Amino acid sequence: EVQLLQSGAEVKKAGESLQISCQGSGYSFINYWIGWVRQMPGKGLEWVGIFCPADSDARYSPSFRGRVTLSADKSVNTAYLQWSSLQASDTARYFCARLPGTVGIPSTMVTTDGYFDYWGQGTLVTVSS
């Protein structure tokens, strides 16, 4: 059974750094891209970016590029979303989710495999100013 287990809730102050995690199990972690999605309180879903554990290829939404860093540790089947300096506006729940295909994502980002078939439970990040 495919599962994505995310780290627990975090409470931080503005300016602090943070890394949250997403551990995959039940499938070949290295072969599937992992995506991240933000959901601010009471709001909809926003695509943050995707990361390929096999070759560390990272793609970011323009809204998040430069603000977050995606990475993974293949040895522990875990993907990470990192901030170097949090802002109050980063307060949200962050979901990791798996892309369904094992082929590469083209640089155009146009792909039949651009949807998310399995999701983590979400990590709530609260940042106080």
Next chain:
Amino acid sequence: EIVLTQSPGTLSLSPGERATLSCRASQSLSDTYLGWYQQRPGQAPRLLISGAFRRATGIPDRFSGSGSGTDFTLTISRLEPEDSAVYYCQQYGSSVWTFGPGTKVEIK
């Protein structure tokens, strides 16, 4: 960036009724690149449909997707109480993937 607009904002229907949810794209989109998700309160989103009409594994056949170009539809043929949720469309046919704002389905 392709902007997705969903309507209506909220749909309030009784069990057994049919729900029709709309997702409109700001630019023409191949049906290959449109998905639908269900998010129940307090839960993570769940994939319902990919490629505009392909049901995901384990999704009941009362959920169906259709559409092409700029207009896509998610239909729930016979509503059940557990269908109370927010439904999001997502496009992955451009350089920036985007989600629609969601349609909330309430079961009377």
